[in-house]
Amino acid sequence: MKKKLNILLIEDDFIEVMKMNRTITSLYLPHNIIEATNGQEAMEVLQQTSQLPDIILLDLHMPKINGTEFLEMLKSKPELRHIPVIILTTSENHKDLMECYKIGISGYIVKPLKYEDYVEKIRVVFDYWRINELINI
Template sequence: MKMKLNILLIEDDFIEVMKMNRAITGLNLPHNIIEATNGEEAMEALQQTNQLPDIILLDLHMPKINGIEFLEMLKSNSDLRQIPVIILTTSGNHKDLMECYKIGISGYIVKPLKYEDYVEKIRVVFDYWTINELIKYK
């Protein structure tokens, strides 16, 4: 049985949120997805909960607070900085990639165009984080 992860998905595109939920259902994964449509909403959710997410999946291009701004806020907060953040974006921009790693992300994934490739990347990410020691002993 796979460990159930609490995942904060920060994504402003409703189609992408549906795609993630469809992938998780199709892969028969038990994970709980908490959704936020932008960085501001995500920070509010993180401040109002007793249960922090095991991982955060973060899009870069969002209104209000973009992904890099959110990441800087998260990593400057001593109570939240340990949460692993995986960038899930359409941006293959090398500058974005390097900036995100500099701030302290745990992974950077460019969303593929084909749905089957997307599902495979999501499967690999979740397989890894369900066995990661940081999550197991949280």
């Protein structure tokens, strides 16, 4: 049986949210997706929920509080900083990549153009985090 992950998806593009949900369905994954459209909404979700997400998928380019700002806020909170954050973005900017790793991300994935490539990347990410010992504690 596959472990069910609780995933916080922080994404402002409705099409991208639909693509993620479609991917999870097509891969027959039991994961629970919690959605937030920006960093501010995500912080509210984290403060209101009794069960923290196993992983966070974070877009960089969002209104209000962008991905980098959210990441800095998250990593400054002792009760939240352990949550693995995977950047899921269209940005291939090396500066963005290095800045995010300096703040403390667990991975950086550039969204591919082809849907099949996207599905494969998401499958690999979820397979890894499903067996990661941090998640199984």
